Amino acid sequence: MLRQLERLAMAVVVLATLALLITSIPWTRGEELHGMWLMAHMGASGLFVVGLPLQAVLFIALQRAIPTLHELEKTLIHSLYVLGVLTIGTMFACMLPIAATDQLRTLIRLHGWIGISVVVLLVVIVIIRLTTRPRIIRKWRDLRQSG
Numbered sequence: 001m002l003r004q005l006e007r008l009a010m011a012v013v014v015l016a017t018l019a020l021l022i023t024s025i026p027w028t029r030g031e032e033l034h035g036m037w038l039m040a041h042m043g044a045s046g047l048f049v050v051g052l053p054l055q056a057v058l059f060i061a062l063q064r065a066i067p068t069l070h071e072l073e074k075t076l077i078h079s080l081y082v083l084g085v086l087t088i089g090t091m092f093a094c095m096l097p098i099a100a101t102d103q104l105r106t107l108i109r110l111h112g113w114i115g116i117s118v119v120v121l122l123v124v125i126v127i128i129r130l131t132t133r134p135r136i137i138r139k140w141r142d143l144r145q146s147g
Contacts, residue, residue, distance in 0.1 A: 006055065009055035009058050017118060025037070045091070077125060090108075090114065
């Protein structure tokens with residue numbers, strides 16, 4: 001049961017990150033986020049901010065119960081937590097009334113680049129999980145064929 005909850009939480013993190021990537025399209029073109037793009041980005045960020053710590057707690061509990069992961073995957077997932085906290089932290093720092101406008105812009109730029117690194121890291125983690133756990137792919141194929 002713990003394994004399924006951890007996988008569900010990871011799926012939430014992956015889907016939230018995908019939504020954040022899609023809603024950051026204006027940033028990738030050098031534009032600022034505003035309007036509906038910003039509102040959608042903020043909505044998806046709520047899912048990420050809740051999903052990542054939940055996944056971390058479940059992952060740690062799962063590793064205590066069944067320590068089966070390779071060191072590379074553990075390192076990548078721990079790196080995801082660090083980069084996720086940095087991504088969240090840069091926006092939190094922007095909300096505090098201590099930074100000047102140019103510092104806010106630097107924090108937002110940093111937020112974007114760290115966010116892109118989270119996307120790259122998640123792609124690698126998902127590829128590793130799918131290639132090292134062939135049962136996940138088989139179950140997905142069985143679901144597709146039965147439905």
